[in-house]
Amino acid sequence: MTEGLEAAIDGVGDVTAARDDVVQRVRSHAGQIARELAVLQGGDYGQETFDTDRGKWTLKYEAGDIQYLRYKPRSGSETYVISTKQPPEPEPLATAMADYGAFVEAYNDHVASFDGVLEDVPTEFPEPTSTESLVAERDRIVGRIRDVANAMAGQLHRYDGDYGTYSTTVSGTRWELKWDGDVASYVRVGGEGGTYLVSQYGPPPAPEVRRYADEVAGFVEAFNEYVDDLEADLSTVSLAENGSQAD
Incomplete structure (x- = not known):
């Protein structure tokens, strides 16, 4: 009756450590994207969604810092790669990370879409009348x-x-x-x-x-x-x- 109790229990320390390391690296990298978006959009608060072939990424930032990075695959449940709550489970995180590079490319394309948008914008204005x-x-x-x-x-x-x-x-x-x-x-x-x-x-x-x-x-x-x-x-x-x- 007690044979099962004597069996060794596998630890999850290595898995969670690897998961936490990935999350920390993503937080640092995506945090830089969040700061760039805040500068681009001219405010400390906001969010932006980026589409990839495999899914959709939504990055939300507050006070210039990342609040969450959410991944919604074309099929399956969404995953909060970065959040203010608990870290993601390893398997959904691995699925999301397989598409992370495409997310970064989508962000770069978003920034590139603004190239030349301010060309030929006039910067000479009439003199304001004195009051x-x-x-x-x-x-x-x-x-x-x-x-x-x-x-x-x-x-x-x-x-x-x-x-x-x-x-x-x-x-x-x-x-x-x-x-x-x-x-x-x-x-x-x-x-x-x-x-x-x-x-x-x-x-x-x-x-x-x-x-x-x-x-x-x-x-x-x-x-x-x-x-x-x-x-x-x-x-x-x-x-x-x-x-x-x-x-």
């Missing part, structure tokens, strides 16, 4: 809007606290000024996702300045009416003197 004067005028107008907004912020700071927002509607569009101390943090037109005519970041595009610049006066007029209404309300408040006399 210097446009930007200077945009900045001048935005600077004036900022001056007005800061003046409004100073008044709001005086009678309405250290920070807050003032909003109104001009020509059917919401305008909002946020102040922090006596400085305008922003002037936004159009609510959330609208245009910031004044902000702590960059200036708005010139077309947006053109669109809203004529309405700044209406914004200021609405603010002045708001202040006048406050003053009128305060003028109606009287403080009656109340007191009591001791007996």
